[in-house]
Amino acid sequence: MHLPANHLWRKIESEITGKDHAEAAAIMRRYLDEIPASWRGYQALRDRLVKRVGRSEAAGAGRSTRGSRDEFHVQRRGIARVCFIGAANCGKSAIVNAFAQAPTEVNDFPQTTREPVAGLLRLGGGDIQCLDTPAILPGTVGGEGFGRRLLHLVSTGDAAVVVLDAGEDVTSQARLIMAELAAFGVRLQPHAIGTELTPQGRGGISFAGEPIDKADASVARRMLTEAEVMHARVTVRSAFSEDELAASLAGQTLMPTLFVVNKDDLPGAGKAETDLRDAFPGHAVIRTNFLDEANFDDLQATIVSALGLRAVAVLDEPAADARAAPLLMRAGSSARDIAERAEGVDDSSVVAALVWGDSVKHPGQEVGLSHLVADGDRVHFRA
Numbered sequence: 001m002h003l004p005a006n007h008l009w010r011k012i013e014s015e016i017t018g019k020d021h022a023e024a025a026a027i028m029r030r031y032l033d034e035i036p037a038s039w040r041g042y043q044a045l046r047d048r049l050v051k052r053v054g055r056s057e058a059a060g061a062g063r064s065t066r067g068s069r070d071e072f073h074v075q076r077r078g079i080a081r082v083c084f085i086g087a088a089n090c091g092k093s094a095i096v097n098a099f100a101q102a103p104t105e106v107n108d109f110p111q112t113t114r115e116p117v118a119g120l121l122r123l124g125g126g127d128i129q130c131l132d133t134p135a136i137l138p139g140t141v142g143g144e145g146f147g148r149r150l151l152h153l154v155s156t157g158d159a160a161v162v163v164l165d166a167g168e169d170v171t172s173q174a175r176l177i178m179a180e181l182a183a184f185g186v187r188l189q190p191h192a193i194g195t196e197l198t199p200q201g202r203g204g205i206s207f208a209g210e211p212i213d214k215a216d217a218s219v220a221r222r223m224l225t226e227a228e229v230m231h232a233r234v235t236v237r238s239a240f241s242e243d244e245l246a247a248s249l250a251g252q253t254l255m256p257t258l259f260v261v262n263k264d265d266l267p268g269a270g271k272a273e274t275d276l277r278d279a280f281p282g283h284a285v286i287r288t289n290f291l292d293e294a295n296f297d298d299l300q301a302t303i304v305s306a307l308g309l310r311a312v313a314v315l316d317e318p319a320a321d322a323r324a325a326p327l328l329m330r331a332g333s334s335a336r337d338i339a340e341r342a343e344g345v346d347d348s349s350v351v352a353a354l355v356w357g358d359s360v361k362h363p364g365q366e367v368g369l370s371h372l373v374a375d376g377d378r379v380h381f382r383a
């Protein structure tokens with residue numbers, strides 16, 4: 001009796017994990033030689049091994065001439081990075097491919113994805129980098145599977161999408177992912193970041209973003225002093241949060257998170273969604289499947305909101321209905337931040353802005369460059 005193809009693959013996987021490219025290629029070649037072409041049901045596994053061996057050999061050869069490449073380092077692109085994370089085989093690669101056109105490999109074998117693959121979600125106003133990532137397994141934080149460099153990669157994101165398989169126990173899957181990341185110091189939270197701490201080299205304690213009231217500012221100062229942080233900027237993006245500041249001071253990375261119940265076409269999807277909502281009140285839950293791209297609009301809007309992005313328009317002329325370029329900005333951004341990013345605006349020469357929208361009392365009101373914009377504002381810059 002030989003092992004069923006998927007079990008055999010798991011065995012091979014466990015043998016090549018942690019090995020360098022040349023060693024992994026040698027192991028896979030050995031198995032390839034051992035699997036007769038006549039075995040029915042093993043063709044996909046053979047094809048896969050052939051491909052993997054080719055890749056590992058090429059990477060091994062490349063290494064000797066080019067020096068080592070860190071497969072887990074991905075160049076940042078766009079205005080924000082979102083990591084799609086989850087257990088093996090839940091459909092991360094399928095979703096990131098359909099959602100953000102990442103050139104991923106989708107396969108019914110667990111741990112198909114061996115390194116991050118980037119796609120770009122193009123929105124009017126800015127692109128969002130979406131990363132497909134290898135699976136998080138029990139014990140990843142202790143070095144299992146892809147280990148801590150995978151968790152480190154996730155910590156570089158501005159938000160996380162936890163992909164869950166509707167055909168499995170979604171609540172335990174979600175708890176596992178959260179626990180592995182928590183043990184690495186990444187806190188998955190159900191909302192956008194309200195208060196951000198940026199350590200500085202000098203300059204004492206300063207506040208930026210939304211105005212902070214006196215009582216909150218003194219709480220923040222006390223917390224920083226107790227933690228012996230003398231120089232830092234506290235940016236209030238939406239509201240001051242003692243809890244978030246405490247987590248940041250304890251060295252945690254705050255990560256806005258949403259849940260995706262994938263394989264929505266499976267019969268258990270409805271129950272999976274209800275279970276998840278009961279177990280994690282307050283978390284956004286979206287049901288998707290890559291086959292008909294179900295709820296991708298909802299997924300996009302929820303990502304934008306998890307990132308705390310605001311849509312503003314930069315007007316060519318001083319009139320609300322003038323031609324406008326859309327721009328997505330982080331909550332707590334000022335007119336100056338917009339001028340720095342807007343194309344065709346020379347931010348060194350602008351002195352004021354005219355604003356139409358919720359952040360001002362009167363349409364077309366003139367404001368200084370430190371003025372904070374609101375979602376939907378339309379802005380014209382005056383030199």
Ligand SMILES: Nc1nc2c(ncn2[C@@H]2O[C@H](COP(=O)(O)OP(=O)(O)OP(=O)(O)O)[C@@H](O)[C@H]2O)c(=O)[nH]1
Pocket residue numbers: 086087088089090091092093094095105106107108109110111112113114133134135262263264265266288289290291
């Ligand atoms: N029915 C159904 N199957 C899906 C869906 N999404 C993914 N799959 C299947 O699930 C399997 C795993 O998909 P992948 O996208 O490779 O999963 P992954 O999470 O990237 O897996 P790893 O890279 O191994 O961690 C493949 O056979 C997919 O065809 C879906 O929405 N519905």
Ligand SMILES: [Mg+2]
Pocket residue numbers: 092093094105106112113132133134
């Ligand atoms: Mg994958």
